[in-house]
Amino acid sequence: MTPQPGFQWIQILYALATLFVVLNYGLLMTALVQKIAARVSGRHGIPIWQNYVDLVKNFALRSQISHGVMYYMGPIFRLSGGIGLLLFVPTIYGLPWAQNFSFAGDLILALYFVFFGTLGMALGAGESGHPHSAIGVSRGLSQTTAAELPLALAVYAIAVQYHTLNIPQIVAAQQGGIAHWTLITNPLATIAAMFAYVGTMMRAPFDVVLAPQEIPIGPPTEYHSAYMALMQTNRAIFPVAKTVVYMNLFFGGASNWLEFALKVFALYLIPAIIGVVHPRFRVEQSIRFFLKWGLPVGVLAILVV
Amino acid sequence: MKDIDERFQKNRDRTVPLREELRPRTVTTPDGQEILIEPLKDYFCEAAPKVHPKAYFQIVENFYNWARANSLWILGFGTGCGAIEMRPLMTPRFDAYRYGVQWRPTPRQANLLIISGYLSVKTLKRAIRAYEQMQGPKYVIGLGSCTINGGMYWDSYNTIKRLDAYLPVDLYIAGCMPRPEALLAGFMELKKLIRAGKAEGANKYAENFATYKAAQKSVIKDWDMPDYNW
Numbered sequence: 001m002t003p004q005p006g007f008q009w010i011q012i013l014y015a016l017a018t019l020f021v022v023l024n025y026g027l028l029m030t031a032l033v034q035k036i037a038a039r040v041s042g043r044h045g046i047p048i049w050q051n052y053v054d055l056v057k058n059f060a061l062r063s064q065i066s067h068g069v070m071y072y073m074g075p076i077f078r079l080s081g082g083i084g085l086l087l088f089v090p091t092i093y094g095l096p097w098a099q100n101f102s103f104a105g106d107l108i109l110a111l112y113f114v115f116f117g118t119l120g121m122a123l124g125a126g127e128s129g130h131p132h133s134a135i136g137v138s139r140g141l142s143q144t145t146a147a148e149l150p151l152a153l154a155v156y157a158i159a160v161q162y163h164t165l166n167i168p169q170i171v172a173a174q175q176g177g178i179a180h181w182t183l184i185t186n187p188l189a190t191i192a193a194m195f196a197y198v199g200t201m202m203r204a205p206f207d208v209v210l211a212p213q214e215i216p217i218g219p220p221t222e223y224h225s226a227y228m229a230l231m232q233t234n235r236a237i238f239p240v241a242k243t244v245v246y247m248n249l250f251f252g253g254a255s256n257w258l259e260f261a262l263k264v265f266a267l268y269l270i271p272a273i274i275g276v277v278h279p280r281f282r283v284e285q286s287i288r289f290f291l292k293w294g295l296p297v298g299v300l301a302i303l304v305v
Numbered sequence: 306m307k308d309i310d311e312r313f314q315k316n317r318d319r320t321v322p323l324r325e326e327l328r329p330r331t332v333t334t335p336d337g338q339e340i341l342i343e344p345l346k347d348y349f350c351e352a353a354p355k356v357h358p359k360a361y362f363q364i365v366e367n368f369y370n371w372a373r374a375n376s377l378w379i380l381g382f383g384t385g386c387g388a389i390e391m392r393p394l395m396t397p398r399f400d401a402y403r404y405g406v407q408w409r410p411t412p413r414q415a416n417l418l419i420i421s422g423y424l425s426v427k428t429l430k431r432a433i434r435a436y437e438q439m440q441g442p443k444y445v446i447g448l449g450s451c452t453i454n455g456g457m458y459w460d461s462y463n464t465i466k467r468l469d470a471y472l473p474v475d476l477y478i479a480g481c482m483p484r485p486e487a488l489l490a491g492f493m494e495l496k497k498l499i500r501a502g503k504a505e506g507a508n509k510y511a512e513n514f515a516t517y518k519a520a521q522k523s524v525i526k527d528w529d530m531p532d533y534n535w
Binding site: 038041042043044045046047050053054056057060061062063064065216217220221222223224225228 | 350354355357360368369372373375376381396397400402403405407409410411413414416440441442507
Protein backbone atom coordinates (compact mmCIF):
# COMPACT_ATOMS: atom_id res chain seq x y z
CA MET A 1 0.00 0.00 0.00
CA THR A 2 1.47 3.33 -0.98
CA PRO A 3 0.51 6.35 1.09
CA GLN A 4 -1.48 9.20 -0.41
CA PRO A 5 0.59 11.85 -2.17
CA GLY A 6 1.57 14.56 0.27
CA PHE A 7 1.06 12.28 3.25
CA GLN A 8 3.75 12.22 5.91
CA TRP A 9 3.83 9.93 8.93
CA ILE A 10 4.45 12.90 11.22
CA GLN A 11 0.89 14.03 10.39
CA ILE A 12 -0.46 11.26 12.60
CA LEU A 13 1.48 12.61 15.60
CA TYR A 14 0.34 16.13 14.74
CA ALA A 15 -3.28 14.99 14.56
CA LEU A 16 -2.97 13.28 17.94
CA ALA A 17 -1.53 16.48 19.40
CA THR A 18 -4.50 18.45 18.03
CA LEU A 19 -6.83 15.85 19.48
CA PHE A 20 -5.15 16.17 22.88
CA VAL A 21 -5.49 19.95 22.88
CA VAL A 22 -9.12 19.80 21.77
CA LEU A 23 -10.01 17.13 24.35
CA ASN A 24 -8.65 19.18 27.25
CA TYR A 25 -10.14 22.36 25.87
CA GLY A 26 -13.52 20.64 25.50
CA LEU A 27 -13.49 19.20 29.02
CA LEU A 28 -12.66 22.58 30.54
CA MET A 29 -14.98 24.58 28.31
CA THR A 30 -18.05 22.42 28.87
CA ALA A 31 -17.42 22.65 32.62
CA LEU A 32 -17.08 26.42 32.34
CA VAL A 33 -20.34 26.67 30.40
CA GLN A 34 -22.02 24.53 33.05
CA LYS A 35 -20.67 26.91 35.68
CA ILE A 36 -22.07 29.84 33.73
CA ALA A 37 -25.46 28.13 33.55
CA ALA A 38 -25.23 27.52 37.31
CA ARG A 39 -24.46 31.20 37.91
CA VAL A 40 -27.57 32.09 35.94
CA SER A 41 -29.60 30.09 38.45
CA GLY A 42 -27.68 31.56 41.38
CA ARG A 43 -25.46 28.59 42.19
CA HIS A 44 -21.71 28.10 42.09
CA GLY A 45 -21.96 24.86 40.15
CA ILE A 46 -19.44 22.09 39.58
CA PRO A 47 -15.70 22.64 40.06
CA ILE A 48 -13.96 23.43 36.78
CA TRP A 49 -12.05 20.09 36.86
CA GLN A 50 -15.19 18.03 37.58
CA ASN A 51 -15.26 16.53 34.06
CA TYR A 52 -11.80 15.00 34.54
CA VAL A 53 -12.82 13.47 37.88
CA ASP A 54 -16.03 12.04 36.39
CA LEU A 55 -14.03 10.58 33.51
CA VAL A 56 -11.53 8.87 35.84
CA LYS A 57 -14.37 7.68 38.08
CA ASN A 58 -16.22 6.09 35.18
CA PHE A 59 -13.09 4.34 33.91
CA ALA A 60 -12.41 3.17 37.48
CA LEU A 61 -15.76 1.44 37.97
CA ARG A 62 -15.13 -2.25 38.54
CA SER A 63 -18.14 -3.91 37.00
CA GLN A 64 -19.71 -3.52 33.61
CA ILE A 65 -22.24 -5.44 31.62
CA SER A 66 -22.87 -5.71 27.91
CA HIS A 67 -26.09 -6.12 25.96
CA GLY A 68 -24.41 -7.35 22.78
CA VAL A 69 -22.05 -6.33 20.02
CA MET A 70 -23.87 -3.22 18.81
CA TYR A 71 -24.28 -2.02 22.37
CA TYR A 72 -20.53 -2.31 22.70
CA MET A 73 -19.91 -0.51 19.41
CA GLY A 74 -22.33 2.38 20.05
CA PRO A 75 -19.99 4.60 22.11
CA ILE A 76 -17.11 3.68 19.80
CA PHE A 77 -19.08 4.89 16.76
CA ARG A 78 -20.04 7.99 18.67
CA LEU A 79 -16.45 8.76 19.59
CA SER A 80 -15.16 8.03 16.09
CA GLY A 81 -17.81 10.44 14.78
CA GLY A 82 -16.35 13.17 16.99
CA ILE A 83 -12.71 12.35 16.30
CA GLY A 84 -13.35 11.86 12.57
CA LEU A 85 -15.05 15.23 12.34
CA LEU A 86 -12.11 16.84 14.07
CA LEU A 87 -9.39 15.07 12.10
CA PHE A 88 -10.67 15.80 8.60
CA VAL A 89 -11.08 19.51 9.17
CA PRO A 90 -8.14 21.92 9.60
CA THR A 91 -8.27 23.22 13.16
CA ILE A 92 -6.03 26.26 12.84
CA TYR A 93 -5.67 28.05 9.49
CA GLY A 94 -2.04 28.36 8.41
CA LEU A 95 -0.58 26.40 11.32
CA PRO A 96 1.20 23.44 9.65
CA TRP A 97 0.75 20.90 12.45
CA ALA A 98 -2.96 21.61 12.99
CA GLN A 99 -4.03 20.94 9.38
CA ASN A 100 -4.95 17.33 10.17
CA PHE A 101 -6.02 15.27 7.16
CA SER A 102 -8.05 17.81 5.25
CA PHE A 103 -8.38 17.17 1.51
CA ALA A 104 -10.32 18.33 -1.51
CA GLY A 105 -13.80 17.08 -0.65
CA ASP A 106 -13.66 17.33 3.12
CA LEU A 107 -16.79 19.45 3.44
CA ILE A 108 -18.98 16.53 2.35
CA LEU A 109 -17.12 14.20 4.70
CA ALA A 110 -17.61 16.64 7.58
CA LEU A 111 -21.36 16.69 6.92
CA TYR A 112 -21.32 12.90 7.03
CA PHE A 113 -19.37 12.78 10.30
CA VAL A 114 -21.78 15.21 11.97
CA PHE A 115 -24.48 12.58 11.52
CA PHE A 116 -22.33 9.48 11.97
CA GLY A 117 -22.22 9.49 15.77
CA THR A 118 -25.99 9.84 16.04
CA LEU A 119 -26.53 6.81 13.81
CA GLY A 120 -23.98 4.71 15.70
CA MET A 121 -25.61 5.68 18.95
CA ALA A 122 -29.02 4.75 17.59
CA LEU A 123 -27.82 1.22 16.82
CA GLY A 124 -26.07 0.82 20.16
CA ALA A 125 -28.84 2.27 22.28
CA GLY A 126 -31.40 0.25 20.35
CA GLU A 127 -29.73 -2.99 21.35
CA SER A 128 -29.72 -2.08 25.02
CA GLY A 129 -33.42 -2.89 24.90
CA HIS A 130 -34.53 -0.15 27.24
CA PRO A 131 -37.78 1.54 26.14
CA HIS A 132 -36.46 4.98 27.12
CA SER A 133 -33.48 4.43 24.81
CA ALA A 134 -35.74 3.57 21.91
CA ILE A 135 -37.92 6.65 22.51
CA GLY A 136 -34.84 8.86 22.82
CA VAL A 137 -33.33 7.45 19.63
CA SER A 138 -36.46 7.95 17.56
CA ARG A 139 -36.78 11.51 18.84
CA GLY A 140 -33.09 12.17 18.31
CA LEU A 141 -33.01 10.90 14.75
CA SER A 142 -36.10 12.81 13.65
CA GLN A 143 -35.00 16.04 15.32
CA THR A 144 -31.42 15.82 14.05
CA THR A 145 -32.61 15.08 10.53
CA ALA A 146 -34.85 18.15 10.55
CA ALA A 147 -32.12 20.30 12.10
CA GLU A 148 -29.49 19.22 9.58
CA LEU A 149 -31.58 20.31 6.59
CA PRO A 150 -30.81 24.05 6.92
CA LEU A 151 -27.13 23.20 7.43
CA ALA A 152 -27.03 21.09 4.26
CA LEU A 153 -28.65 23.93 2.29
CA ALA A 154 -26.25 26.47 3.81
CA VAL A 155 -23.31 24.26 2.89
CA TYR A 156 -24.52 24.03 -0.72
CA ALA A 157 -24.93 27.80 -0.75
CA ILE A 158 -21.36 28.47 0.34
CA ALA A 159 -20.01 25.70 -1.91
CA VAL A 160 -21.59 27.59 -4.80
CA GLN A 161 -20.34 30.91 -3.44
CA TYR A 162 -16.69 29.82 -3.10
CA HIS A 163 -16.70 27.29 -6.00
CA THR A 164 -15.09 24.62 -3.80
CA LEU A 165 -15.81 21.84 -1.34
CA ASN A 166 -12.40 22.22 0.27
CA ILE A 167 -12.55 23.69 3.77
CA PRO A 168 -8.98 25.15 3.74
CA GLN A 169 -9.84 27.06 0.52
CA ILE A 170 -13.09 28.34 2.06
CA VAL A 171 -11.15 29.54 5.10
CA ALA A 172 -8.48 31.09 2.89
CA ALA A 173 -11.13 33.03 0.98
CA GLN A 174 -12.36 34.54 4.25
CA GLN A 175 -9.01 35.90 5.43
CA GLY A 176 -8.32 39.62 5.65
CA GLY A 177 -10.72 40.97 8.22
CA ILE A 178 -14.25 40.51 9.39
CA ALA A 179 -15.70 41.94 6.13
CA HIS A 180 -14.55 38.80 4.28
CA TRP A 181 -16.27 36.33 6.62
CA THR A 182 -19.20 34.34 5.28
CA LEU A 183 -21.13 35.93 8.12
CA ILE A 184 -20.95 39.23 6.19
CA THR A 185 -20.69 38.01 2.60
CA ASN A 186 -23.51 35.48 2.91
CA PRO A 187 -25.56 36.22 6.05
CA LEU A 188 -28.52 34.07 4.97
CA ALA A 189 -26.42 30.91 4.77
CA THR A 190 -24.91 31.73 8.17
CA ILE A 191 -28.32 32.19 9.76
CA ALA A 192 -29.59 28.94 8.24
CA ALA A 193 -26.55 27.09 9.55
CA MET A 194 -26.92 28.60 13.00
CA PHE A 195 -30.42 27.11 13.18
CA ALA A 196 -28.79 23.71 12.74
CA TYR A 197 -26.01 24.60 15.19
CA VAL A 198 -28.38 25.56 18.00
CA GLY A 199 -30.61 22.62 17.13
CA THR A 200 -27.95 19.91 17.38
CA MET A 201 -26.09 21.04 20.50
CA MET A 202 -28.40 19.06 22.81
CA ARG A 203 -29.38 22.12 24.79
CA ALA A 204 -32.80 23.57 25.52
CA PRO A 205 -35.08 24.19 23.70
CA PHE A 206 -33.89 21.23 21.61
CA ASP A 207 -32.91 18.78 24.37
CA VAL A 208 -35.99 16.59 24.28
CA VAL A 209 -33.71 13.75 23.13
CA LEU A 210 -32.06 13.47 26.54
CA ALA A 211 -35.04 14.89 28.47
CA PRO A 212 -33.73 14.03 31.93
CA GLN A 213 -37.10 14.56 33.58
CA GLU A 214 -39.33 12.43 31.41
CA ILE A 215 -37.39 9.66 29.66
CA PRO A 216 -34.36 9.37 31.93
CA ILE A 217 -32.11 10.00 30.10
CA GLY A 218 -32.89 8.93 26.57
CA PRO A 219 -30.43 6.97 24.40
CA PRO A 220 -27.66 6.53 27.02
CA THR A 221 -30.01 5.12 29.69
CA GLU A 222 -28.23 1.79 29.81
CA TYR A 223 -24.69 3.06 29.32
CA HIS A 224 -22.35 3.04 32.30
CA SER A 225 -18.72 2.58 33.38
CA ALA A 226 -16.21 2.70 30.55
CA TYR A 227 -18.95 3.00 27.89
CA MET A 228 -20.13 6.13 29.65
CA ALA A 229 -16.55 7.41 29.88
CA LEU A 230 -16.15 7.03 26.11
CA MET A 231 -19.33 8.98 25.57
CA GLN A 232 -18.17 11.68 27.97
CA THR A 233 -14.94 11.95 26.01
CA ASN A 234 -17.00 12.40 22.89
CA ARG A 235 -19.17 14.97 24.61
CA ALA A 236 -16.02 17.02 25.14
CA ILE A 237 -14.61 16.54 21.63
CA PHE A 238 -17.69 16.54 19.40
CA PRO A 239 -19.16 20.00 20.22
CA VAL A 240 -15.72 21.56 19.78
CA ALA A 241 -15.17 19.73 16.48
CA LYS A 242 -18.58 20.79 15.24
CA THR A 243 -17.93 24.36 16.31
CA VAL A 244 -14.61 24.25 14.45
CA VAL A 245 -16.48 23.34 11.27
CA TYR A 246 -18.89 26.25 11.73
CA MET A 247 -16.02 28.58 12.63
CA ASN A 248 -14.17 27.57 9.48
CA LEU A 249 -17.18 27.87 7.21
CA PHE A 250 -18.82 31.04 8.47
CA PHE A 251 -16.60 32.92 10.92
CA GLY A 252 -13.27 33.15 9.15
CA GLY A 253 -11.55 30.23 10.86
CA ALA A 254 -8.81 30.73 13.43
CA SER A 255 -5.17 31.53 12.77
CA ASN A 256 -3.83 30.70 16.25
CA TRP A 257 -4.89 28.71 19.30
CA LEU A 258 -6.00 31.81 21.24
CA GLU A 259 -8.29 32.91 18.44
CA PHE A 260 -9.55 29.32 18.22
CA ALA A 261 -10.30 29.23 21.96
CA LEU A 262 -12.11 32.56 21.96
CA LYS A 263 -14.15 31.94 18.81
CA VAL A 264 -15.20 28.40 19.79
CA PHE A 265 -16.16 29.61 23.25
CA ALA A 266 -18.15 32.53 21.85
CA LEU A 267 -19.96 30.26 19.40
CA TYR A 268 -20.60 27.64 22.06
CA LEU A 269 -22.14 30.29 24.29
CA ILE A 270 -24.88 30.97 21.71
CA PRO A 271 -26.77 27.68 22.28
CA ALA A 272 -25.83 27.78 25.97
CA ILE A 273 -27.40 31.21 26.47
CA ILE A 274 -30.44 30.31 24.40
CA GLY A 275 -30.64 27.14 26.48
CA VAL A 276 -30.69 28.70 29.93
CA VAL A 277 -33.59 31.02 29.12
CA HIS A 278 -35.84 28.79 27.02
CA PRO A 279 -38.07 25.89 27.94
CA ARG A 280 -38.00 22.65 25.99
CA PHE A 281 -39.67 22.03 22.64
CA ARG A 282 -41.50 18.80 22.09
CA VAL A 283 -40.06 16.87 19.16
CA GLU A 284 -42.86 17.69 16.73
CA GLN A 285 -42.61 21.35 17.73
CA SER A 286 -38.89 21.46 17.07
CA ILE A 287 -39.26 19.70 13.69
CA ARG A 288 -41.98 22.19 12.74
CA PHE A 289 -39.70 25.01 13.90
CA PHE A 290 -36.83 23.88 11.68
CA LEU A 291 -39.04 23.29 8.66
CA LYS A 292 -40.87 26.59 9.11
CA TRP A 293 -37.97 28.90 9.96
CA GLY A 294 -34.69 27.13 9.18
CA LEU A 295 -35.54 25.58 5.84
CA PRO A 296 -36.87 28.74 4.06
CA VAL A 297 -33.78 30.68 5.11
CA GLY A 298 -31.61 27.91 3.68
CA VAL A 299 -33.56 27.87 0.40
CA LEU A 300 -33.32 31.65 0.26
CA ALA A 301 -29.55 31.45 0.81
CA ILE A 302 -29.19 29.17 -2.22
CA LEU A 303 -31.46 31.36 -4.36
CA VAL A 304 -29.57 34.53 -3.43
CA VAL A 305 -26.20 32.98 -4.21
CA MET B 306 -38.85 -7.58 67.25
CA LYS B 307 -39.19 -8.98 63.78
CA ASP B 308 -39.47 -6.71 60.80
CA ILE B 309 -42.85 -7.95 59.65
CA ASP B 310 -45.31 -8.30 62.45
CA GLU B 311 -47.04 -11.66 62.65
CA ARG B 312 -50.23 -10.13 63.97
CA PHE B 313 -50.89 -8.14 60.83
CA GLN B 314 -49.78 -10.44 58.07
CA LYS B 315 -52.01 -13.47 57.97
CA ASN B 316 -51.20 -16.53 55.89
CA ARG B 317 -47.48 -15.90 55.79
CA ASP B 318 -46.76 -19.25 54.19
CA ARG B 319 -49.27 -18.84 51.39
CA THR B 320 -47.54 -18.90 48.00
CA VAL B 321 -48.28 -15.89 45.85
CA PRO B 322 -49.01 -16.89 42.24
CA LEU B 323 -46.80 -15.39 39.55
CA ARG B 324 -48.27 -12.33 37.87
CA GLU B 325 -49.77 -13.12 34.49
CA GLU B 326 -47.33 -11.02 32.44
CA LEU B 327 -44.41 -12.89 34.02
CA ARG B 328 -45.62 -16.40 33.18
CA PRO B 329 -44.00 -18.31 30.30
CA ARG B 330 -46.10 -18.32 27.14
CA THR B 331 -45.89 -19.07 23.43
CA VAL B 332 -46.36 -16.24 20.99
CA THR B 333 -46.98 -16.44 17.25
CA THR B 334 -44.90 -13.89 15.41
CA PRO B 335 -46.26 -12.01 12.35
CA ASP B 336 -44.41 -14.42 10.02
CA GLY B 337 -46.05 -17.45 11.58
CA GLN B 338 -43.17 -18.58 13.80
CA GLU B 339 -44.00 -19.87 17.26
CA ILE B 340 -41.62 -18.63 19.94
CA LEU B 341 -41.52 -19.34 23.66
CA ILE B 342 -41.26 -16.29 25.89
CA GLU B 343 -40.10 -16.67 29.45
CA PRO B 344 -40.09 -13.15 30.88
CA LEU B 345 -38.08 -14.03 33.98
CA LYS B 346 -35.37 -15.62 31.86
CA ASP B 347 -35.47 -13.31 28.83
CA TYR B 348 -35.49 -9.98 30.57
CA PHE B 349 -33.10 -10.64 33.43
CA CYS B 350 -29.65 -12.00 33.99
CA GLU B 351 -29.41 -14.64 36.64
CA ALA B 352 -25.68 -14.45 37.20
CA ALA B 353 -24.84 -13.81 40.84
CA PRO B 354 -22.74 -10.75 41.66
CA LYS B 355 -19.00 -11.23 41.83
CA VAL B 356 -16.47 -9.92 44.30
CA HIS B 357 -14.36 -7.47 42.34
CA PRO B 358 -10.73 -7.12 43.41
CA LYS B 359 -9.14 -3.76 44.01
CA ALA B 360 -6.58 -2.34 41.60
CA TYR B 361 -3.26 -4.17 41.81
CA PHE B 362 -1.17 -1.18 42.85
CA GLN B 363 -2.23 0.62 46.01
CA ILE B 364 -1.35 4.00 44.54
CA VAL B 365 -3.70 3.38 41.58
CA GLU B 366 -6.48 2.29 43.93
CA ASN B 367 -5.94 5.43 46.03
CA PHE B 368 -6.17 7.57 42.90
CA TYR B 369 -9.36 5.79 41.84
CA ASN B 370 -10.82 6.19 45.32
CA TRP B 371 -10.05 9.89 45.20
CA ALA B 372 -11.93 10.14 41.89
CA ARG B 373 -14.84 8.07 43.22
CA ALA B 374 -15.06 10.26 46.30
CA ASN B 375 -15.13 13.45 44.25
CA SER B 376 -17.65 12.24 41.73
CA LEU B 377 -20.65 10.92 43.65
CA TRP B 378 -23.56 10.31 41.31
CA ILE B 379 -26.77 9.90 43.23
CA LEU B 380 -29.65 7.84 41.93
CA GLY B 381 -32.76 9.97 41.78
CA PHE B 382 -34.81 7.51 43.82
CA GLY B 383 -36.88 8.90 46.64
CA THR B 384 -38.57 6.87 49.35
CA GLY B 385 -40.38 8.35 52.29
CA CYS B 386 -40.19 11.91 53.50
CA GLY B 387 -36.42 12.25 53.15
CA ALA B 388 -36.75 12.67 49.40
CA ILE B 389 -38.00 16.18 50.05
CA GLU B 390 -34.80 16.98 51.95
CA MET B 391 -32.64 15.94 49.01
CA ARG B 392 -34.17 18.41 46.55
CA PRO B 393 -32.88 21.59 48.28
CA LEU B 394 -29.35 20.27 47.72
CA MET B 395 -29.70 21.21 44.04
CA THR B 396 -30.83 24.74 44.82
CA PRO B 397 -28.63 27.85 45.28
CA ARG B 398 -28.90 27.64 49.05
CA PHE B 399 -27.07 24.32 49.45
CA ASP B 400 -25.69 23.61 45.96
CA ALA B 401 -24.22 20.13 46.41
CA TYR B 402 -22.75 20.29 42.89
CA ARG B 403 -19.85 22.21 44.45
CA TYR B 404 -18.72 18.98 46.11
CA GLY B 405 -18.86 16.81 43.01
CA VAL B 406 -22.30 15.45 43.92
CA GLN B 407 -24.57 15.05 40.90
CA TRP B 408 -27.89 13.37 40.22
CA ARG B 409 -28.33 10.68 37.62
CA PRO B 410 -31.75 9.51 36.46
CA THR B 411 -30.75 5.90 35.82
CA PRO B 412 -29.30 3.33 38.22
CA ARG B 413 -26.77 2.27 35.60
CA GLN B 414 -24.89 5.53 35.90
CA ALA B 415 -25.34 6.14 39.62
CA ASN B 416 -22.96 5.13 42.41
CA LEU B 417 -24.86 6.24 45.45
CA LEU B 418 -28.30 5.04 46.51
CA ILE B 419 -29.90 7.13 49.23
CA ILE B 420 -32.71 5.37 51.05
CA SER B 421 -34.38 8.52 52.19
CA GLY B 422 -36.68 7.46 54.96
CA TYR B 423 -39.08 4.62 55.73
CA LEU B 424 -39.03 1.73 53.33
CA SER B 425 -42.23 -0.21 52.84
CA VAL B 426 -41.88 -3.82 51.76
CA LYS B 427 -43.25 -2.92 48.35
CA THR B 428 -40.60 -0.22 47.89
CA LEU B 429 -37.89 -2.46 49.27
CA LYS B 430 -38.36 -4.67 46.22
CA ARG B 431 -37.74 -1.69 43.91
CA ALA B 432 -34.83 -0.50 46.02
CA ILE B 433 -33.20 -3.91 45.71
CA ARG B 434 -33.68 -3.90 41.95
CA ALA B 435 -32.27 -0.41 41.67
CA TYR B 436 -29.30 -1.31 43.87
CA GLU B 437 -28.51 -4.44 41.90
CA GLN B 438 -28.59 -2.56 38.61
CA MET B 439 -25.97 -0.11 39.80
CA GLN B 440 -22.35 -0.73 38.87
CA GLY B 441 -19.76 -1.26 41.56
CA PRO B 442 -18.25 0.17 43.64
CA LYS B 443 -21.60 1.47 44.86
CA TYR B 444 -22.63 3.04 48.11
CA VAL B 445 -25.79 3.17 50.18
CA ILE B 446 -26.72 5.93 52.60
CA GLY B 447 -29.56 5.37 55.07
CA LEU B 448 -31.20 8.71 55.69
CA GLY B 449 -33.24 9.28 58.82
CA SER B 450 -34.16 7.19 61.84
CA CYS B 451 -36.56 4.98 59.88
CA THR B 452 -33.66 3.26 58.15
CA ILE B 453 -31.84 2.70 61.45
CA ASN B 454 -34.49 1.30 63.77
CA GLY B 455 -37.82 1.98 62.11
CA GLY B 456 -38.17 5.42 63.67
CA MET B 457 -41.76 6.45 64.06
CA TYR B 458 -42.76 3.42 61.99
CA TRP B 459 -41.23 0.99 64.47
CA ASP B 460 -44.48 -0.92 64.93
CA SER B 461 -45.80 -0.55 61.40
CA TYR B 462 -46.96 -3.77 59.81
CA ASN B 463 -45.50 -3.07 56.41
CA THR B 464 -42.19 -1.23 56.74
CA ILE B 465 -38.77 -2.66 57.42
CA LYS B 466 -36.89 -1.49 60.46
CA ARG B 467 -33.20 -2.19 59.83
CA LEU B 468 -32.08 -1.35 56.34
CA ASP B 469 -28.71 -2.93 57.10
CA ALA B 470 -30.23 -6.40 56.96
CA TYR B 471 -31.31 -6.03 53.33
CA LEU B 472 -28.70 -3.81 51.68
CA PRO B 473 -25.10 -3.09 52.70
CA VAL B 474 -25.29 0.40 54.21
CA ASP B 475 -22.10 2.47 54.23
CA LEU B 476 -23.37 5.37 56.26
CA TYR B 477 -26.41 6.39 58.30
CA ILE B 478 -27.55 9.97 58.75
CA ALA B 479 -29.64 10.11 61.91
CA GLY B 480 -32.55 12.45 62.44
CA CYS B 481 -36.25 12.75 61.74
CA MET B 482 -35.82 14.27 59.22
CA PRO B 483 -32.17 15.32 58.94
CA ARG B 484 -31.83 18.74 57.36
CA PRO B 485 -29.97 19.22 54.06
CA GLU B 486 -26.92 20.39 56.04
CA ALA B 487 -26.84 16.98 57.71
CA LEU B 488 -26.95 15.37 54.27
CA LEU B 489 -24.03 17.50 53.12
CA ALA B 490 -22.10 16.50 56.24
CA GLY B 491 -23.00 12.90 55.44
CA PHE B 492 -21.56 13.25 51.94
CA MET B 493 -18.32 14.57 53.44
CA GLU B 494 -18.15 11.58 55.80
CA LEU B 495 -18.85 9.19 52.92
CA LYS B 496 -16.04 10.82 50.94
CA LYS B 497 -13.65 10.15 53.84
CA LEU B 498 -14.78 6.51 53.93
CA ILE B 499 -14.31 6.09 50.18
CA ARG B 500 -10.92 7.73 50.21
CA ALA B 501 -9.83 5.45 53.05
CA GLY B 502 -10.96 2.45 50.95
CA LYS B 503 -13.55 1.44 53.56
CA ALA B 504 -16.66 1.77 51.41
CA GLU B 505 -16.72 -1.74 49.91
CA GLY B 506 -20.45 -2.32 50.14
CA ALA B 507 -20.73 -3.90 46.69
CA ASN B 508 -18.17 -6.56 47.59
CA LYS B 509 -19.76 -7.09 50.99
CA TYR B 510 -23.09 -7.67 49.23
CA ALA B 511 -21.52 -10.19 46.87
CA GLU B 512 -19.72 -12.02 49.68
CA ASN B 513 -22.80 -12.31 51.88
CA PHE B 514 -25.18 -12.70 48.99
CA ALA B 515 -27.04 -15.70 50.43
CA THR B 516 -27.63 -13.96 53.77
CA TYR B 517 -28.95 -10.82 52.14
CA LYS B 518 -31.23 -12.76 49.80
CA ALA B 519 -32.63 -14.83 52.67
CA ALA B 520 -33.40 -11.66 54.61
CA GLN B 521 -34.98 -9.99 51.59
CA LYS B 522 -37.12 -13.01 50.79
CA SER B 523 -38.25 -13.32 54.39
CA VAL B 524 -40.18 -10.07 54.07
CA ILE B 525 -40.99 -9.88 50.34
CA LYS B 526 -43.69 -12.44 49.82
CA ASP B 527 -44.48 -11.90 46.14
CA TRP B 528 -40.93 -12.43 44.93
CA ASP B 529 -41.52 -12.40 41.18
CA MET B 530 -38.03 -11.75 39.92
CA PRO B 531 -34.83 -13.76 39.65
CA ASP B 532 -32.49 -13.75 42.62
CA TYR B 533 -30.14 -11.38 40.96
CA ASN B 534 -31.50 -9.03 38.36
CA TRP B 535 -29.55 -6.48 36.45
